[in-house]
Amino acid sequence: MIATMHEKEKVLGPIMEQALGVITFVPDAFNTDHFGTFSGEIPRDASPLETARAKAEAALVQTGNDLALASEGSFGPHPAIGIVPANEEWLILIDKKNNIEVVVREISTETNYDGRICRSIDEVLDFAKAAGFPEHGLIIRKNKNEVNAIVKGIRNTEELVKTANTFLESDNELFIETDMRGMMNPTRMKVIATAGEKLIKKLKSLCPSCESPGYDVEEVIPGLPCSACGLPTRTPKAYLYRCKKCGHETTQEFPKGNTAEDPMYCDYCNP
Numbered sequence: 001m002i003a004t005m006h007e008k009e010k011v012l013g014p015i016m017e018q019a020l021g022v023i024t025f026v027p028d029a030f031n032t033d034h035f036g037t038f039s040g041e042i043p044r045d046a047s048p049l050e051t052a053r054a055k056a057e058a059a060l061v062q063t064g065n066d067l068a069l070a071s072e073g074s075f076g077p078h079p080a081i082g083i084v085p086a087n088e089e090w091l092i093l094i095d096k097k098n099n100i101e102v103v104v105r106e107i108s109t110e111t112n113y114d115g116r117i118c119r120s121i122d123e124v125l126d127f128a129k130a131a132g133f134p135e136h137g138l139i140i141r142k143n144k145n146e147v148n149a150i151v152k153g154i155r156n157t158e159e160l161v162k163t164a165n166t167f168l169e170s171d172n173e174l175f176i177e178t179d180m181r182g183m184m185n186p187t188r189m190k191v192i193a194t195a196g197e198k199l200i201k202k203l204k205s206l207c208p209s210c211e212s213p214g215y216d217v218e219e220v221i222p223g224l225p226c227s228a229c230g231l232p233t234r235t236p237k238a239y240l241y242r243c244k245k246c247g248h249e250t251t252q253e254f255p256k257g258n259t260a261e262d263p264m265y266c267d268y269c270n271p
Contacts, residue, residue, distance in 0.1 A: 001025055003059035003070040005032045007183035008192055012069060012091075015196040020203070027063050038075070038180045039139055041147045048072040049103065052092045066096040069199075071192055075113040075180055087111040087188055089195045093203070100245065102214035104202055106195035112136055112187050115144065115177030124164045127176050133160070137184030140167060144175045152179055209248035218242040221251075227260035231268050235261045 002009040002016075002024055013024040035051050036044025044051055049072070056070035071091045078086035086109050093102045112131050118124045128138060134155050140163050141150040151163050167174035182189055207215040219240040223232035239252045263269035 001027060001059055001063060001065045001068045003027065003030060003032065003055040003068055004182070005030055006181045008071055008189070010183075011189050011193040012071070012196045015193065015200060016069065019200040022067070024069075027059050027065075030059055030062065035072075039141075039147070039150060039152060040145075041150070048074045048088065048090045049092065049105075052090045053094070053101075056092055056094045060094065060096060067094070069093050071195065073180070073188065073192070075111065078109060079107070081109070084109050085111055085113045087113065087191050089188075089191050091192075091195045091199050093199060098212075100212060100214065102199065102202055104195055104198045106191055106198055108191045108194070110187060110191065112178050112185070113180060115175060117144075117173055118164070118176055119168070119173045121161060121164055121168070124160065124174075124176055128157075128160060131178050132187065135186055137179035137181070139177045139179045140164060141175050141177075142167060142171060143173075146175070153181075153184055154179070155184070207243035207246060207248055208250065210243060210246040212243055212245040215241055215243055224254070224258065224261045226263055226266035226269055228263040228269050229266060231266065233261045233266050235265060 002012055004026060009024060009026050016022055016024050032055055033042060035054055036042050046054065052070045052072035056068040060068050071089060073087060073089045075087055078084045086107055089106045091104050114131060116127055118127060131138060138154040138160065139150065139152045140154065154160050154163060164174060179185060180188060182192065202216050203213045205215045206213055217239045220236045221238040221240060222234050223237040224235040225231065226233050236255055239255045241250045
């Protein structure tokens with residue numbers, strides 16, 4: 001069961017069915033908006049992972065099913081690069097029958113996430129072109145923080161111009177932004193699909209002790225020694241794998257194949 005109302009099953013369904021031999025479906029009348037909306041009408045108080053988990057759990061309760069997949073995304077500055085906009089996607093698979101929960105995270109700079117104030121139709125059309133309209137949907141509202149006077153899911157030029165004129169006639173300006181819901185954003189859908197492939201890879205990684213799926217890196221241990229001075233660097237020295245079901249652990253030393261790091265990455269040799 002894929003816990004969504006924004007057509008994510010179109011990209012996740014084929015991936016899951018081909019790799020796992022399951023039949024995917026979407027629960028009837030399942031509303032994920034009350035967990036929070038990107039456009040702000042309903043605030044999202046929990047983290048993306050907590051929200052994805054809540055979606056999956058709610059769908060399991062609603063249907064009585066025992067296997068659910070849910071996703072949640074967020075948008076903003078890249079956590080490492082900073083000002084570059086990024087799309088972060090979380091996927092969670094919950095198997096109640098076997099008491100298994102598997103989680104993956106995918107971060108991509110491939111996103112059209114954007115928004116701006118416009119004071120003319122020409123500015124609106126310029127933004128639309130840059131955002132990949134009409135393949136990508138748009139949202140228009142009175143101002144950036146408005147949650148009542150808002151039109152979502154704009155996908156054709158006639159509707160775009162008509163809506164923009166209505167706002168401009170009353171306030172002389174508007175705020176236009178990309179609609180980041182799955183079915184309105186093919187670029188985001190590609191990131192969700194990549195997360196789906198990552199989930200399959202993780203599911204196929206089995207614990208060497210109990211053979212439970214999802215055996216993956218739980219901790220990155222820094223300290224790869226500098227090849228010049230021998231002091232520990234921030235580069236990973238080892239990966240710690242841990243099974244969430246039985247607790248079995250293994251350590252993979254020198255995960256990148258190098259036993260020493262270049263001095264350029266050493267805080268002592270190259271402060």
